Amino acid sequence: MSENLSNLLLTPSEMAAVDAAAAASGICSFDLMERAGAAAAAAALRRHPGALRFVVFCGPGNNGGDAYVAARHLQQSGAKTVLFHLGDPARLKGDAARARSGCALEGQGLEVYRPESGDVVIDGLFGAGLARAVPVEVGRLINRVTEADLPVLAIDLPSGLDGRTGKVLGAAFRARNTITFMTRKPGHLLMPGRELCGELEVFDIGIPARIIRAEAGGAIAENTPDAWKGALPAEQLETHKYKRGHLVVFSGDADKTGAARMSAISGLKAGAGLVTIAASGAAMAANAAHLTAVMLHAVDDEADLAEWLSDKRLQTFVLGPGFGIGARARGFVSALADRRLVLDADGISSFKDDPQQLFDLFRGEPRLVLTPHEGEFSRLFPDIGDDENLGKVDKAVAAARRANAAIVYKGADTVIASPDGRALINTNAPAWLATAGSGDVLAGIIGGLLAQGQPAFEAAAAGVWLHGETAHRAGKGLTAEDLAAAVLPL
Structure with a gap:
């Protein structure tokens, strides 16, 4: 052509x-x-x-x-x-x-x-x-x-x-x-x-x-590297781990720590300079038994988080995989309102009763990435989701504008949308990517790219594409653990 x-x-x-x-x-x-x-x-x-x-x-x-x-x-x-x-x-x-x-x-x-x-x-x-x-x-x-x-x-x-x-x-x-x-x-x-x-x-x-x-x-294109490769961080010989970004992933309770670890290792392999799992005291031992390159930090409540956030090098976070739904998630997100955040799974569902509370936190330059599947999308954007006159691209763009966020509207035809009206349709995901924990890996990949300085929309689009390529590399029959292990940086 x-x-x-x-x-x-x-x-x-x-x-x-x-x-x-x-x-x-x-x-x-x-x-x-x-x-x-x-x-x-x-x-x-x-x-x-x-x-x-x-x-x-x-x-x-x-x-x-x-x-x-x-x-x-x-x-x-x-x-x-x-x-x-x-x-x-x-x-x-x-x-x-x-x-x-x-x-x-x-x-x-x-x-x-x-x-x-x-x-x-x-x-x-x-x-x-x-x-x-x-x-x-x-x-x-x-x-x-x-x-x-x-x-x-x-x-x-x-x-x-x-x-x-x-x-x-x-x-x-x-x-x-x-x-x-x-x-x-x-x-x-x-x-x-x-x-x-x-x-x-x-x-x-x-x-x-x-x-x-x-x-x-x-405004609409296929999600390929041409759409976002210009936003990738330049490789430099003189660098250190903090220049490549510090990603924080929040862990769930002691019996629900695996999702956060898959997100964390995916973010690390996607290129973040260092990654820390933030866990409650009760979940520290369960996480410590499985971590090597990924660090661990105790955060029990909002006061602990506020104290830790005095370190301004902490700029990028993933919250949601295995975290639990409720007030604690909403409080943590509120504390992160001035940082870059990938909000996934339980983090999204925690705002189902008052989505506007979430949207009001993240005004200004887009720094929030939301990764809803069909059900989560309908919980955050019920009127948009129910509008039969809108296609998936239209819905994703409308949601991105309302939330002032990059939207990753997941599915076999994942759509990535920006508040400025741009939308990309992803086509490289194989059928075997539909497996438990796959979304946790995606959240971590996007977080790892966001930590390196990519804008929210480009990090989301590149993350979705890399997720699909990684699934091809891992092959049929993959588990989420296989997927996380197969991630390679762009």
Whole structure:
């Protein structure tokens, strides 16, 4: 992809603006459609050489125009091709009408189609621009294709998926392959869209990168090192442990100390200069029996913490893993309001009855990272979480703005959001990362990066990416202990 557009994600409205700008610049829009349809036909022939029949579904807009072009190329290649259309094709306008007039195949209504063995479906009904539930007849068609277990190649996006949110709008095809053009959409990466797209191919149809970048909002991208590597601390030969940051992780009770230790060792291996576990007197022995490189400090109550915080070298903290829910957690967080904090698990749930109390503590330059999973997110942001009109990116950004924090909205499609509106979608986490204690390791990694001076959003994004890479390194069947041991600094 020219000029490294591969990580850029454009919403459907932004892509529509790109198309309009390309046409305004003198680029022939029908030539773009011709290239898109030809690319779809080539992908179908390449991916499905054993197809007995290509079944092309054409919609009422430009996605349907791409499909008419694809059908023409498939027929001209000698492949058996049949065509079915949604609505009256005589009502097509512009490039789509021109594409239909150039296709010699006589189409039939979608309701006529009955799956046959050896069919390969080319889905050109809606693409990424759909913003409402699919019509009833399309839902029935999707069910017939799904029940027949036919391979589907989707043009742009499987019909029925929202290109911005990745949500299913009533019903959606499960594609084996999807071909899109110039850049991906958020819906290609967000769940369940990522799974329903199958193998995704991005094809360059010739729109200049300068036009794409001019129209792209740039607020949403894939989480890759390009998004945060500029914020990594520079390696220097002349340094010492305090220059690399001191991370403090709070331990839970004597019978719940393991989570903090996994966070602590992860932060140390992620590059923090030194790491200390802060534990109550009752939990000191349990921790001491398992610690070597990680230090230990007794903190029983807020008074102990306040006294310790007189050491201004203590700037970065992780609170939550195994800590316990309640007033003690809230008091400790209040004491840390002027420091950098990763708040996870029990720390988040401790504010479920009054989230605003937490948000009011961390105003000014963002220095708070919140790492909620779905349930924790709904407890802190119930109105945002329940809003069906918002996708995961929208929810994460709204939460980040309200909390003035970097939000790590966890899941198979983890979204990292900043109060300034930036959002990154993470894609490198393997399925086997879903294991008990994995979140404790993530909190520690983010804390270790935050301790080294990375801004909250960049530390969160880099931590999520490193967490996924570490899981690949550790391999299938990993435990949280394996994951922590496999962490390597960026």
